[in-house]
Amino acid sequence: GAVVSQHPSRVICKSGTSVKIECRSLDFQATTMFWYRQFPKQSLMLMATSNEGSKATYEQGVEKDKFLINHASLTLSTLTVTSAHPEDSSFYICSAAGLAESLEYFGPGTRLTVT
Amino acid sequence: SQKIEQNSEALNIQEGKTATLTCNYTNYSPAYLQWYRQDPGRGPVFLLLIRENEKEKRKERLKVTFDTTLKQSLFHITASQPADSATYLCALVLNSGNTPLVFGKGTRLSVIA
Numbered sequence: 001g002a003v004v005s006q007h008p009s010r011v012i013c014k015s016g017t018s019v020k021i022e023c024r025s026l027d028f029q030a031t032t033m034f035w036y037r038q039f040p041k042q043s044l045m046l047m048a049t050s051n052e053g054s055k056a057t058y059e060q061g062v063e064k065d066k067f068l069i070n071h072a073s074l075t076l077s078t079l080t081v082t083s084a085h086p087e088d089s090s091f092y093i094c095s096a097a098g099l100a101e102s103l104e105y106f107g108p109g110t111r112l113t114v115t
Numbered sequence: 116s117q118k119i120e121q122n123s124e125a126l127n128i129q130e131g132k133t134a135t136l137t138c139n140y141t142n143y144s145p146a147y148l149q150w151y152r153q154d155p156g157r158g159p160v161f162l163l164l165i166r167e168n169e170k171e172k173r174k175e176r177l178k179v180t181f182d183t184t185l186k187q188s189l190f191h192i193t194a195s196q197p198a199d200s201a202t203y204l205c206a207l208v209l210n211s212g213n214t215p216l217v218f219g220k221g222t223r224l225s226v227i228a
Contacts, residue, residue, distance in 0.1 A: 093158045
């Protein structure tokens with residue numbers, strides 16, 4: 001149980017385009033989903049927290065107009081990187097919570113490369 | 116300032132030995148502390164959770180200790196195997212409920228056959 005999927009696993013896009021990443025909890029309802037970003041040899045840095053049906057809460061320094069988060073259902077959250085630039089190239093990981101207190105279940109991550 | 120440090124970026128040990136990884140934190144009062152395993156290009160996988168009122172937790176070959184006075188957690192893998200090679204992350208849970216984790220940078224463990 002507690003499987004979280006992400007799609008796509010890898011994406012390459014051109015500078016200026018937008019990319020959508022999906023995060024799904026496959027066998028449980030996730031009341032909260034988190035989006036993290038991880039640069040090489042760095043830790044996971046929280047970008048935003050999203051609760052189903054409400055607006056996401058963004059961490060300081062994360063542009064909400066650039067990283068659009070939608071959490072329309074208890075099993076799906078999406079992150080859209082708008083007008084992507086090469087510096088947005090990173091490993092994006094989502095996690096889902098709601099199955100057991102204080103436990104997050106992580107997706108496999110999405111490698112974004114902006115050329 | 117608030118910090119969470121895993122003070123070995125990389126650790127190499129011989130197969131069969133016990134690996135000990137350290138996580139120290141400053142200016143946090145976590146309710147829980149968790150350890151995750153992350154393989155290259157993959158998301159973290161939960162291993163163990165230890166609460167602030169627990170001293171030690173075990174799961175198979177894994178053992179975690181939590182000293183809130185020292186603000187330190189130790190993560191042990193006994194009888195290590197090459198398949199244990201991965202990056203191990205410690206993470207703090209600051210409040211109960213669905214609050215985000217605060218991660219350390221991780222320790223890259225290599226178990227040499």
